[in-house]
Amino acid sequence: MTMKAVDGDEMVRAEDVVKRFGHLTILNGVSFTVKRGQVVVIIGPSGSGKTTMLRCINHLEKIDGGRIYIDGELLGYRMVNGRLVEDSDAAISRVRSQIGFVFQRFNLFPHMTALENVIEAPIHVLHQSREEATERAMELLAKVGLAEKANSYPHKLSGGQQQRVAIARALAMNPKLMLFDEATSALDPELVGEVLKVMRQLAEEGMTMVVVTHEMGFARDVADHVIFMDRGIIVEEGPPEQVFEHTSNERTRAFLGMIREQ
């Protein structure tokens, strides 16, 4: 993979990212890029650091080393007299408002209906009018197949429905990048399909996506680029055919073998 210093096509550029929790090094020098319109899938065993990496991309986790650029801009820090200083809450929030994040456990706001969940940030962060936000929200809820559930509270929805509302909520901010953190891992098996279908549709529409998942079928079909992580480093990356069919890497093969047995 070629690494140009500045590339207008790069949505995410991670350089040598290091993250520690106490004495534990979770990410040990991770570098990769995500091009505009690309779907990058990160796979790997639990504890490999893939979720942490994703959370670093919208600064839900601070990094201890390296750099992350979003759309050409340094994330979370600015240069002051040649030193890196943590950015203000306002600046970080502005970047986050352009990045959609879908959580493993949905994290819908339980005191709001599905519709209220979707219009909350457009109204209070983007300062859209209620009418404008509601109109867009209804389009998005229809898109994820939940128009008729607009006035339901989250606890009246199935896990799959909740996750689809969460995706609509993220899309309502018109993000230029969507991050999916094991979006289907908390779902009953029969509900996984409906969420993957929405994700596939987004990918087809050209959304730039970084997806952490255990769904190898999805990775194989939808990913433009697959990253295999283990113990805080990228072990192997490449197009899905290479990683899934022709890997020469021992650890990748062992991991895929374990997944297939399940």
Place this chain on the structure above:
Amino acid sequence: MSLWQIIVKFLFSTLFLQAAWRTLWISVVSQTFGVIIGLILALMRMSRFPLLSWPARFYIWLFRGSPLLVQILILYDGIPQVMPSLTKYLTVYSVALIAFSFNEGAYMAEIIRAGITSVDPGQMEAAKALGMRYPLAMRRIVLPQAARVIVPPLGNEFNNMLKTTSLASIVGLFELTYTAQVYGSQDFIIFQLLLVATVYYLLLTTLWGYVQGWIENRMDPDRSTRNELLKQKGLAERLFGFGSARVGGTLVSGR
């Protein structure tokens, strides 16, 4: 006049109606300020900046660790001795309001902190991920959910406050208790008038119990289950809280 005649006579007297009104408004104002002080303290206490969290810890330690009666006396008798210029501001009313509000603030701080802590951290993360800043996320996402945990103990605090105001009798504020004491000892009817005061306290706390139940019911985003529970409870149970949990006792955010 018989014992009962005296009780009935004073029960409907303007003297006691006024005293009850004083008890009520002092309670409402003190509780309101207590909640405001408590919210500020709770947010300070949870801050990662020691400059904010330590003063809050100190405040809570000080006001929860010393008797309210002593705090009242320090304000009314102690401060005027060392700072005579403040005496004119320290009337019975201002002393009562300051002491009750500040003291209540310390207790509310811990209740509000527990409420905020009870909200799934994922909620704050989801709000942040949508580009919401801390104050907005707190106000729109975290506090409304924390409120459902905060309101039941807040109701108990207010019930307590209605009765705690009787401590203001020590500085001669004519709330229910002091009124009963003063007029009772004048005419040797102290027993009767203390009973009258008791009836008023019970009336106020009982009415509050209803208001509290109504508020908690309103706060449930999905009221149908709550209303069914309410229907199953008899009048006596709701009034006096016999048997099972108080109306709206369990409030758990969405599954």
